[in-house]
Amino acid sequence: xxxxxxxxxxxxxxxxxxxxxxxxxxxxxxxxxxxxxxxxxxxxxxxxxxxxxxxxxxxxxxxxxxxxxxxxxxxxxxxxxxxxxxxxxxxxxxxxxxxxxxxxxxxxxxxxxxxxxxxxxxxxxxxxxxxxxxxxxxxxxxxxxxxxxxxxxxxxxxxxxxxxxxxxxxxxxxxxxxxxxxxxxxxxxxxxxxxxxxxxxxxxxxxxxxxxxxxxxxxxxxxxxxxxxxxxxxxxxxxxxxxxxxxxxxxxxxxxxxxxxxxxxxxxxxxxxxxxxxxxxxxxxxxxxxxxxxxxxxxxxxxxxxxxx
Ligand code: SF4
Ligand code: ZN
Numbered sequence: 001x002x003x004x005x006x007x008x009x010x011x012x013x014x015x016x017x018x019x020x021x022x023x024x025x026x027x028x029x030x031x032x033x034x035x036x037x038x039x040x041x042x043x044x045x046x047x048x049x050x051x052x053x054x055x056x057x058x059x060x061x062x063x064x065x066x067x068x069x070x071x072x073x074x075x076x077x078x079x080x081x082x083x084x085x086x087x088x089x090x091x092x093x094x095x096x097x098x099x100x101x102x103x104x105x106x107x108x109x110x111x112x113x114x115x116x117x118x119x120x121x122x123x124x125x126x127x128x129x130x131x132x133x134x135x136x137x138x139x140x141x142x143x144x145x146x147x148x149x150x151x152x153x154x155x156x157x158x159x160x161x162x163x164x165x166x167x168x169x170x171x172x173x174x175x176x177x178x179x180x181x182x183x184x185x186x187x188x189x190x191x192x193x194x195x196x197x198x199x200x201x202x203x204x205x206x207x208x209x210x211x212x213x214x215x216x217x218x219x220x221x222x223x224x225x226x227x228x229x230x231x232x233x234x235x236x237x238x239x240x241x242x243x244x245x246x247x248x249x250x251x252x253x254x255x256x257x258x259x260x261x262x263x264x265x266x267x268x269x270x271x272x273x274x275x276x277x278x279x280x281x282x283x284x285x286x287x288x289x290x291x292x293x294x295x296x297x298x299x300x301x302x303x304x305x306x307x308x309x
Contacts, residue, residue: 002021003021003023004021004022004023004026005020005021005022005026006020006022006023006026007023007025007026009023009025009026010023011023012024012027013027013213013216015030015213016253016254017249017253017254017256017257018254024220027213027216027217027220028217028220028221031067031209031213031214031217032067032070032071034208034209035067035068035071035205035206035209036071036074037208038205038206038207038208038209039071039075039203039205042191042192042203043192044160044162044203044205045075045077045160045162045203046075046076046077047075047076047077048076048077049075049077049078049159049160050077050078050080050156050157050158050159050160051068051077051078051079051080051158051159051160051161051162052080052081052082052149052152052153052156052158052160052161052162052200053065053068053079053080053081053082053162053163053164054082054083054084054149054152054153054161054162054163054164055081055082055083055099055102055103055110055164056083056084056095056099056226057083057092057094057095057096057097057098057099057225057226058095058164058225058226058227059214059215059218059219059223059225059227060164060165060166060206060211060214060215060218061099061163061164062098062099062102062218062223062224062225063164063206063214063217063218063221063223064162064163064164064205064206065079065081065102065103065106065108066102066106066221066223067205068162068205069106069108077160079108080108080109080110080111080156080158081099081102081103081108081109081110081111082110082111082112082113082149082152082153082156082158082161083095083096083099083110083111083112083113083152084112084113084114084115084145084148084149084152085112085113085114085115085116086114086115086122086123086141086144086145086148087114087115087116087121087122087123087124087125088122088123088124088230088231088232089124091228091230091231092230094226094228095226096112098224098225098226101224102223102224109156111152111155111156112152113148113151113152113155114148115144115148118144118147118148118151119144119148119294119298121301123141123144123232126140126301127140127141127232129301136234136236137232137233137234138232138233138234140297141232143293143294143297144294144297147285147294149161149163150198150199150200150285153199153200154199154200158200159200159201160200160201160202160203161200161201161202161203162202162203162204162205163202163203163204164204164206164214165204165206165207166206166207166209166210166211166214167206167207167208167209167210167211167256167257167260168210168211168242168245168256169207169211170189170204170207170260170263171245171256171259171260171263172238172241172242172245173189174186174189174259174263174266175241175245175259176237176238176241177189179237179241183270186266186267186270187267187270189263189267190267190268191203191204191207191264198286207260208260210256245259278290280292280294280295282295283295
């Protein structure tokens, strides 16, 4: 293998889809530069914004916090970190400890909101109540997670919420929406969606970077992160889609990039977007049909024993 395509030093990573061979320093710089380009292209952050980075304690979110903090002079926004404690005994505590450690080493303000304080139950308890209902644990939990992140961002006075979704997450969601016949939900994937009805604009600065590159970046940057998965993680179709896309990428390097661009094209042409436009009749949160998904899920829980909040 020849030397780094940029500086000639010893090779560290080969970006198969572009043919670039990079040394470790140039690889790390390329991740920061890609993030910067994505942020510029979609005007994600403006000078004077207060950006809440949603940190779970996993590699992607802590890498995002590190990169956005490193770019602070360039974007001119203030960076804070917010975490959600879903209430999963023996799992989230460790992740939050990592988040706390990284935030404090960067000198970034960090706050934590919990399901228990916001909704009156822990995830452990709610899933117990939920029993064997049709909704998967992650679909159920995700509804409350999104609301909790909005709440944390609003408590932190943020104007923007940054999440660490990467290109793999993005194309998987796109394909899953197609497979579920949920074309109406694709408007949510629009990177330029301003998020009317939400307390803060949502941005995904890693959305053009492959997951494996972010993992490598986090690992080589010495970022401590939690690698154990949530015990309730049930990905079902998503893991099949992930395996399929990884297989396609291995056979045809660059295929995920092509799919990403196709997704953007489809989304930009798709006019009839199901985006929240009416405040929820119960809680005032964003909804598309008068009752938001959080309140709908709470209704579902009320039919179970012991839940009164
Ligand atoms: Fe919730 Fe699923 Fe994440 Fe666990 S893996 S915290 S259930 S969304
Ligand atoms: Zn509501």
